[in-house]
Amino acid sequence: MDFQRYLKEYPNAEGRFGSYGGVYLPPELEPAFRDITEAYRTICHSSQFVSELRRIRREFQGRPTPVYHCERLSRKIGKCQIYLKREDLNHSGAHKLNHCMGEGLLAKFLGKKRIIAETGAGQHGVALATAAAFFGLDCTIYMGAVDIKKQAPNVARMKILGANVVPVEHGAQTLKEAVDAAFEDYLANYEDTIYCIGSVVGPHPFPMMVRDFQMVVGVEAREQFQDMMGFLPDVVTACVGGGSNAIGMFTAFLADPVEIVGVEPLGRGGKLGDHAASITYGEKGMMHGFDSIVLKDAAGEPAPVYSIASGLDYPSVGPEHAFLHEVGRVNYEAVTDEEAVDAFFKLSRYEGIIPALESSHAVAYAMRRAKEMQTGSILVNLSGRGDKDLDYVIENYGYGEKYKDFV
Numbered sequence: 001m002d003f004q005r006y007l008k009e010y011p012n013a014e015g016r017f018g019s020y021g022g023v024y025l026p027p028e029l030e031p032a033f034r035d036i037t038e039a040y041r042t043i044c045h046s047s048q049f050v051s052e053l054r055r056i057r058r059e060f061q062g063r064p065t066p067v068y069h070c071e072r073l074s075r076k077i078g079k080c081q082i083y084l085k086r087e088d089l090n091h092s093g094a095h096k097l098n099h100c101m102g103e104g105l106l107a108k109f110l111g112k113k114r115i116i117a118e119t120g121a122g123q124h125g126v127a128l129a130t131a132a133a134f135f136g137l138d139c140t141i142y143m144g145a146v147d148i149k150k151q152a153p154n155v156a157r158m159k160i161l162g163a164n165v166v167p168v169e170h171g172a173q174t175l176k177e178a179v180d181a182a183f184e185d186y187l188a189n190y191e192d193t194i195y196c197i198g199s200v201v202g203p204h205p206f207p208m209m210v211r212d213f214q215m216v217v218g219v220e221a222r223e224q225f226q227d228m229m230g231f232l233p234d235v236v237t238a239c240v241g242g243g244s245n246a247i248g249m250f251t252a253f254l255a256d257p258v259e260i261v262g263v264e265p266l267g268r269g270g271k272l273g274d275h276a277a278s279i280t281y282g283e284k285g286m287m288h289g290f291d292s293i294v295l296k297d298a299a300g301e302p303a304p305v306y307s308i309a310s311g312l313d314y315p316s317v318g319p320e321h322a323f324l325h326e327v328g329r330v331n332y333e334a335v336t337d338e339e340a341v342d343a344f345f346k347l348s349r350y351e352g353i354i355p356a357l358e359s360s361h362a363v364a365y366a367m368r369r370a371k372e373m374q375t376g377s378i379l380v381n382l383s384g385r386g387d388k389d390l391d392y393v394i395e396n397y398g399y400g401e402k403y404k405d406f407v
C-alpha cells in the first residue's frame with residue numbers, strides 16, 4: 001500500500017477505511033451528521049480555523065509537548081533507548097484535550113451554543129468541560145450513576161468547570177446507558193448542539209475528525225525526534241482503547257520505515273470478560289454506529305470487558321485501527337494489568353514521571369521490546385499523567401515495593 005497518499009484516500013466519502021467505519025444512525029440524525037461532515041470539510045481548510053487552533057494549542061494547551069529520553073530506565077533494561085512523547089504535559093493532563101479543543105472550535109465556527117457527551121471514567125467529560133469553559137459554550141455530560149459514585153474527583157472537576165453532569169439511572173447505569181442518553185439528547189437538540197465523541201470511534205465523520213485533531217501529536221513527535229537524533233525511531237508505540245492517542249501518534253509515521261505497534265489491555269488474561277483486547281480476540285461486527293472489530297459474547301452481543309485502566313475498557317476499537325491491522329501496517333500486542341502496574345512504578349521511580357494506567361500499557365510494551373531488541377530506539381506516546389490513578393494503585397498495590405527489580 002502507498003502510504004504517501006493515505007490521508008487523501010482514507011476514509012473515503014462514505015467514511016470507510018476499507019470495509020470498516022461508515023455511518024449507521026437513526027434516520028432523524030442522518031442530516032445532522034451530514035451537516036457536521038460538510039461543515040468540517042470546509043472549515044478545516046479555512047486559514048482562520050487553522051490559525052485559531054494553532055494559537056489555542058500554543059497559548060492554552062502548552063503545545064508542543066516535549067519528547068523526552070528515558071536514560072535511566074533504558075540503561076536499567078539494556079542498550080535500546082526509550083523515548084516518551086509527553087502528552088501528560090498537555091493541559092489537563094492527557095491527549096484528550098487535543099480533540100476536545102478541536103470539537104469546541106468547530107462548534108463555535110458552526111454557531112452552536114452547546115456541546116454534549118457521555119463519559120465513563122470521566123476523563124473525556126473533564127476534557128470537554130475544559131473546552132466548553134474556554135469557548136463559553138454550555139456543556140452537558142451524561143454519566144452512569146454507578147460511574148458517578150466511583151469517580152468523584154472527575155465529577156467535581158466537571159462541575160467546577162461549569163458543566164452540567166446528568167446521572168443516568170437506568171439499566172446497568174454505566175457507559176452504555178450514558179451513550180444512549182447522550183444520543184437521545186442530541187436527537188432532540190441537534191440544531192443548537194454538537195455531540196462530541198471522545199475517541200476515534202462512532203459514526204463518520206468522528207473517526208476522521210478526532211484523528212485529524214490528534215495528528216498534532218505524531219507530527220510534533222516525528223519532527224522533535226528527528227531534530228534530536230538525526231534519524232527516526234525503530235519502533236513507535238501507544239496504548240489503544242478507542243484508539244485516539246495511538247492514531248494521533250501513528251499517522252505521521254505510516255509512510256516511514258518504522259515499525260508501529262498498538263498496545264491493547266489484556267487485563268487479568270485471555271478469557272472473555274477478563275480483558276478488552278478487541279483486535280487480539282475480537283471479530284468483525286457493528287456497534288455504536290460503525291463497522292469495526294468487536295468482542296462478542298456467545299449470543300453475538302458486545303461482551304463485557306475489563307481493564308485496570310478504565311480508559312481502555314471498550315469492547316470495540318476505532319475503524320481505522322481495524323483497517324491498519326487488516327492491511328498489516330500496524331501490529332497489535334497485548335499487555336496485562338500486572339505488566340502495566342510494573343511499568344507504572346518503574347517509570348515513576350526511575351524517571352520521576354507518574355504515568356496514567358492507560359499509558360503504562362504502552363510503557364510496559366516498550367520495556368518488553370527494549371529487552372528483546374537490545375539496540376535501536378522506541379518512541380512511546382505517554383498519553384496522560386497518573387494522578388487520577390493514585391488512590392486506586394495505593395489501595396491495591398501499596399507503594400510498589402514489589403516492583404523495583406529489573407529481571
Ligand SMILES: *Cc1c(COP(=O)(O)O)cnc(C)c1O
Nearest residue numbers: 199241242243244245311358384
Ligand atoms: C482515555 C484515555 C486513553 C484511551 O483512549 P484512546 O482513544 O484509545 O487514546 C488513553 N490514555 C489516557 C491517559 C486516557 O485518558
